[in-house]
Amino acid sequence: MSVAPALTATNLFKTYGSVVALNGADLQLYPGEVLAVVGDNGAGKSTLIKCISGAEVPDSGEITLAGDVVKFHRPQDGRHAGIETVYQTLAVAPALDIAANLYLGRELRKPGPLGSIFRMLDNGAMKRESKSHIADLGISTIQNIGQAVETLSGGQRQAVAVARAATFSSKVIILDEPTAALGVRESNQVLKLIERLRDRGLPVILISHNMPQVFEVADRIQVQRLGKRAGVVTPKTHQMNEVVAIMTGALKVEEKDQTLQPVR
Amino acid sequence: MSLSAAEVEFQSNKGPEPLKERLQAKLHQYPSISPVMVLLISGAVFWILNPNFKDPFNLSLVVQQVAVVGAVAVGQTIIILTAGIDLSCGAIAVFASMVMGRTAFANHLPGWQSLIIGLLVGTAAGAFNGFLVTKIKLPPFIVTLGTFNIFNALTLLYATGRDIQASEMNSTLVWMGTTFKAGRFQITLGVILMLLMYLVLSYALRFTAWGRHVYATGDDVEAARLAGIETKRVIFSVYMVAGLIFALAAWILIGRTGAASAINGIDLNLDSITAVVIGGTSLFGGRGRIIGSFYGAVIVGVFRDGLTLAGLPPYYQSLAVGILVITAVTIDQWIRKANK
Numbered sequence: 331m332s333v334a335p336a337l338t339a340t341n342l343f344k345t346y347g348s349v350v351a352l353n354g355a356d357l358q359l360y361p362g363e364v365l366a367v368v369g370d371n372g373a374g375k376s377t378l379i380k381c382i383s384g385a386e387v388p389d390s391g392e393i394t395l396a397g398d399v400v401k402f403h404r405p406q407d408g409r410h411a412g413i414e415t416v417y418q419t420l421a422v423a424p425a426l427d428i429a430a431n432l433y434l435g436r437e438l439r440k441p442g443p444l445g446s447i448f449r450m451l452d453n454g455a456m457k458r459e460s461k462s463h464i465a466d467l468g469i470s471t472i473q474n475i476g477q478a479v480e481t482l483s484g485g486q487r488q489a490v491a492v493a494r495a496a497t498f499s500s501k502v503i504i505l506d507e508p509t510a511a512l513g514v515r516e517s518n519q520v521l522k523l524i525e526r527l528r529d530r531g532l533p534v535i536l537i538s539h540n541m542p543q544v545f546e547v548a549d550r551i552q553v554q555r556l557g558k559r560a561g562v563v564t565p566k567t568h569q570m571n572e573v574v575a576i577m578t579g580a581l582k583v584e585e586k587d588q589t590l591q592p593v594r
Numbered sequence: 595m596s597l598s599a600a601e602v603e604f605q606s607n608k609g610p611e612p613l614k615e616r617l618q619a620k621l622h623q624y625p626s627i628s629p630v631m632v633l634l635i636s637g638a639v640f641w642i643l644n645p646n647f648k649d650p651f652n653l654s655l656v657v658q659q660v661a662v663v664g665a666v667a668v669g670q671t672i673i674i675l676t677a678g679i680d681l682s683c684g685a686i687a688v689f690a691s692m693v694m695g696r697t698a699f700a701n702h703l704p705g706w707q708s709l710i711i712g713l714l715v716g717t718a719a720g721a722f723n724g725f726l727v728t729k730i731k732l733p734p735f736i737v738t739l740g741t742f743n744i745f746n747a748l749t750l751l752y753a754t755g756r757d758i759q760a761s762e763m764n765s766t767l768v769w770m771g772t773t774f775k776a777g778r779f780q781i782t783l784g785v786i787l788m789l790l791m792y793l794v795l796s797y798a799l800r801f802t803a804w805g806r807h808v809y810a811t812g813d814d815v816e817a818a819r820l821a822g823i824e825t826k827r828v829i830f831s832v833y834m835v836a837g838l839i840f841a842l843a844a845w846i847l848i849g850r851t852g853a854a855s856a857i858n859g860i861d862l863n864l865d866s867i868t869a870v871v872i873g874g875t876s877l878f879g880g881r882g883r884i885i886g887s888f889y890g891a892v893i894v895g896v897f898r899d900g901l902t903l904a905g906l907p908p909y910y911q912s913l914a915v916g917i918l919v920i921t922a923v924t925i926d927q928w929i930r931k932a933n934k
């Protein structure tokens with residue numbers, strides 16, 4: 331028996347000038363799982379998820395969402411399809427406040443003619459909604475919703491980006507190193523949040539260099555090396571040092587030792 | 595109980611900050627503070643130097659004189675907010691004024707038709723800049739340096755070496771020069787139109803999604819793109835709207851000078867940037883208030899007028915404006931550093 335994947339990427343190629351960032355990359359994400367993507371710096375992890383989210387257009391290859399082939403040309407194409415992404419660079423607007431950042435690109439307008447004719451933003455509603463979303467997500471590091479993002483600490487900014495993605499994702503959520511700037515407690519909050527999203531049935535792609543975190547939260551671990559998939563394993567079948575060995579190319583995993591089917 | 599790094603950092607944010615940081619933060623939050631201060635202080639000084647300065651007639655004159663540059667500065671501000679620049683704004687205004695004047699004079703069109711054609715030409719000129727910036731991906735400085743020369747050349751070509759006087763134009767085109775009394779002050783319709791433009795654009799920047807996207811795009815274009823904003827469409831729309839604004843300024847210009855001429859308003863290119871910068875809008879984009887540019891334009895007007903009344907030769911005006919610009923940019927750099 332086989333479960334239909336929520337999202338697939340097949341044989342993606344992407345070059346920047348003479349740099350080959352993706353060299354025939356594959357990925358399958360199954361419903362309700364956390365798929366960690368690990369690999370050395372420059373292995374093409376961020377490029378892979380950017381091609382999936384629509385932030386970059388692959389030179390060739392195919393992406394499917396819930397079985398349908400999709401072709402995204404802009405980040406909002408992926409967004410409209412229900413894919414939300416926390417980019418490694420966070421993609422927040424520093425001068426705008428937290429609520430404005432949460433609703434950036436999908437602002438709420440006032441009801442009635444004020445909104446439809448005068449295009450007036452409903453700042454009150456966006457603030458209220460943001461506050462309740464952030465409370466629901468259990469992100470305690472954000473206090474004042476009206477604070478400009480540039481006045482936040484690095485970790486708080488990261489929390490804003492995570493909150494935005496978690497609030498609006500409906501099909502897939504992608505997190506590119508979401509805990510890189512977070513303290514221990516905040517990292518744990520994000521890991522808990524990832525588990526809650528998964529329990530809601532939302533599949534998660536998590537990129538991280540933090541092996542203990544990956545082993546704590548991931549159902550399967552995809553190792554990315556030189557722009558393609560070197561193997562997919564699980565925390566049960568492989569040890570941390572083995573994963574690192576696959577990353578560096580010291581260890582090859584046979585297809586039969588990989589976990590290409592969902593484990594939950 | 596131990597605190598995580600983020601919490602410690604958060605708490606340290608809350609402690610009493612030294613005066614310098616507090617000032618930086620306030621100026622950052624309200625970029626119009628410094629231009630308003632400069633305006634009040636310089637006004638007071640010029641009043642002391644020559645009591646005639648505060649005469650309603652004189653103050654009215656100052657405002658009338660800055661109507662055109664104030665209007666152009668509205669368009670310049672939204673462009674600078676996207677981290678762009680428009681060196682061709684004056685050339686677009688002069689070109690639009692020549693189109694209005696000549697279609698009325700040579701083609702005998704009714705005034706309102708000439709006006710609409712002029713506004714369309716200005717909008718198209720702005721859209722052309724926007725096209726070169728977003729589609730051909732050239733730096734705004736280079737694009738508008740090029741189109742500045744092109745629009746100038748087109749104006750001279752079209753003008754056939756002759757100004758159009760007010761008497762040769764339909765009254766619609768000189769309408770903006772109409773003066774009326776407001777208390778002891780004398781205001782022109784051009785001043786009203788300029789103020790209306792500030793009102794409308796302030797609203798759009800503050801209360802609409804478009805305005806929010808303009809700020810986000812100017813702040814960090816790649817972040818805005820990843821956050822799902824059509825940054826190219828935003829930038830294109832800004833140059834196009836600015837073109838329309840420059841053409842409206844051309845209408846004010848015809849009313850102010852009583853003619854459509856190829857040389858009137860040629861200083862607008864740099865003067866508008868001066869007003870925007872003195873008004874506290876950052877040349878690096880994403881930070882500033884449009885009303886600041888109005889203060890900036892008035893400050894320049896006040897300095898020119900006040901120094902003349904104080905009996906100083908005209909080159910002191912240039913000196914003062916130069917110092918103002920450099921001071922304004924220095925303050926901007928200082929404020930930005932506080933938040934890095």
Ligand SMILES: Nc1ncnc2c1ncn2[C@@H]1O[C@H](COP(=O)(O)OP(=O)(O)OP(=O)(O)O)[C@@H](O)[C@H]1O
Nearest residue numbers: 346349350351369370371372373374375376377378
């Ligand atoms: N916009 C770009 N322009 C040019 N080269 C790029 C660009 N983005 C990525 N690359 C190159 O593509 C390769 C893969 O980069 P990518 O960011 O996907 O790596 P990564 O696995 O996410 O690394 P890290 O762990 O450091 O985030 C690198 O060699 C990088 O230099």
Ligand SMILES: [Mg+2]
Nearest residue numbers: 375376377418
């Ligand atoms: Mg990366």
